[in-house]
Amino acid sequence: MSGPSVTFVPEPERYEFRAGPIHHFELARRDFFKFLGAGIAVFAVAKNSRAAQETAPTHGFHHEDLPEDITAWLHIGEDGKVTAFTGKVEIGQNIRTSLAQTVADELRVAFESVTMVTADTALTPFDFGTVGSRSMPTMSPQLRRVASAARDLLVGAAAKEWNVAAEGLTAANGKVTDPATGRSLAYGELARGKTLAANLPAEDPVTPPDQWTVAGKSIPKVDGRKFVTGEHQYPPDLRRPGMMYGKVLRPPSFGATLTSYDAKAAQGMNGVVIVHDGDFIGAAAGNERDAQKALDAIRAEWKEIPQPSSEELFSYLKENAKPGGDERSRHTKGSMEEGLAAAAHRLEATYTVEFIAHAPLEPRAAVAEWNEGKLTVWTGSQRPFAVRDELADTFHIPGSNVRVINPDMGSGYGGKHTGDAALEAARLARAAGRPVKVVWTREEEFTWAYFRPAGVMEIKSGIAADGALTAWEFHNYNSGMSAIDTPYDVANQHIEFHSTKCPLRSGSYRGLAATANFFARESHMDELARAAQMDPLEFRLKNLSDPRLKAVFQAAAKSFGWPCKKVKDGQGFGIAGGHEKGGYVATCAEVAVDRSSGAVRVARMVTAFECGAIVNPDGLRNQVIGANIQGLGGALFEAIAFENGRITNPHFASYRVPRFRDVPEIEAVLLDRKDLASAGAGETPIMAVAPAVGNALFDASGTRPRGLPMVPNGLAAKKS
């Protein structure tokens, strides 16, 4: 994350939050059974804790030794009910359902008998965060392994009961059966009166996808009824006895510091608590309105610092790049000089992406409650354990005195990795001596959250007369390294990320820098195809040997009807693709340009996606189509405007996101590879949208869009 005038040391992906501390496993096994009742429990103990946590924290929190790492566990109760625990968060991506499918599948029980307990730092194992499309590839195998080990325990218990060898027994439909005699015992019966716990043997075999029975099916989302009746409680919906409502006085601009303030009038208001702590001023009151009134009555003076504006954004990024770059963020293969010398066509172009906002419909929210020095916070975060650590650090209390509970929340898209509202609510609650809820306004969400980083991408390339790539040089300034490499075969290449000062607080966004890098690369590939006078798909396939990427290109093209004939004025077609985070994607788009008004409409999209074995086809389809629609916003019209430390369009009225009328006909073609492990699917399907639309726009209009958003105000008034 960055603020004004801060230069960061480049790292493999600077905008994915990293380096979370690891904590002790707090729920002793003894207490575990007290909490859940007797039964059978299995704990997954990772052989290599760092690998299991996928993001390699480098130091123990509070300088403690790293604990033995428990990454998942499950419990089978005397009633046969299965409870599985994971630190992951349900944010709309459907993991509550798909992980329960995984557990049911491996344990050989009905889907309905599995309950997932998620994202509660007191109950669930440490988890780095629900980020990077990692829930499926890391959590799914871990849960499968615990479920598989639990199955073995149940079979063992039955064998002991019947005094037979375990080998001949089978586990299916929630019971263990002895085929020799036909007798069987339900899991609940086997668990009765036991407090049997096992640590997981590290490498248990798991059921291969072609033998799945519960996984691989389109099981409807868990709790669907609660969502359509308003019964589900999202973080902003939670209430505690005696709770007050908190508001924070925001500085007039980023980085402003408080020079003086007068809160006498506000302090005199009935039932109002004012907190002043450093540059933080907040109020808590019996309702939100009174808290706001109190803030309005405070006279505060701020010292502001001059800051760049969006008008000069791209030159600012270039001018503030770290001189000489950094060896760790560049690599070279072959010789660019030779590659360019061998080329029949050479091309140089610059592409840009603006800052955009996640704008999750649920803003940041938290309820904080102190009880004898211990803090409980209910909040909406993709990283509840990181929020726990932020709180512990901020209030100088041990992590064991902080509990963060994260209800299934109103999404995040990478935008809720921090604990801002949690810290604010906790600070106010400590002063008030009562629970306090803080819900950010939409304007606060647009201003004080963080953004998808803006970036400048420069490409220099060459192709031979037959269309074969001979040289590829790619520079990314600021937006990041995700998918910075080209998937195409090029003997001579130079790829480099340039760290720069970043004028706005930036962080993860669905797909990270891959949306920017895909846009630049796939737009440029389209330009090269035209230089070579080749069909854009044919040109890509010629330069591609990765069979999985070829397969999605071909699948998208087939379903879309590529190559398409133009039958209407203003019609255009585009294609783009790539791979990232273990997922392979290709998108075809059709746009319609109204030549008289300049209005651009995306008429049709087909996205083919492959992420290994599919766990829940319907849930996956929902994610893929959703990502395509969200991607249209950043492609066409989303851009954060800023000036001197202020966001100048912090409202849905001035920051345009896709609405019903913007949504084209969209088809998702899902390739199910049962021979491959499941990868995540939350991010990669967004990546090819912008370049496919841009390439279609060029096809329709002859104007090459090289900046995102492409047409914030239609084609005639477009920015770049």
Next chain:
Amino acid sequence: MAKPIELEINGKRYEVHSDPETPLLAVLRDELGLTGTKYGCGEGQCGACTVLLGGAPRRSCQIPVSAAASRSITTIEGLEKDGRLHPVQQAFVDQGAFQCAYCTSGMILSSVGLLSTNPSPSSAEIIQALQGNLCRCGTHPRVLEAVHQAAKVLQESGR
């Protein structure tokens, strides 16, 4: 203390003592605990706070509570009858027309409002009616399908 304001919500009478300028949304959520109605922007731009006021979909963040007095208010909590989901709610479940589902209450109430005045809307008419409801997860095509399904069910049942 402010003069009491009488509200009729989901067929039940309530008396609140809020400042008359308080948005209806805040009264529903914070005073009455009807948190199915969501805050999304407070600016009438996202539709998450949609309720039916006298049967018509309205943004509850834009309505002072005093202006809602003596008019019938329907929130998402009031659609289910005798343990049976409203056909629009059922259609959203059947079509899986949500991801994070934070927009769902508003989507459903806007749709119920539409179907009460236009029992068999075209896709274009549904899009027009839901243009003010944001879904950031991109579930729009399924919402469209759900409204079509609900229209069909309502027509067949003669409601």
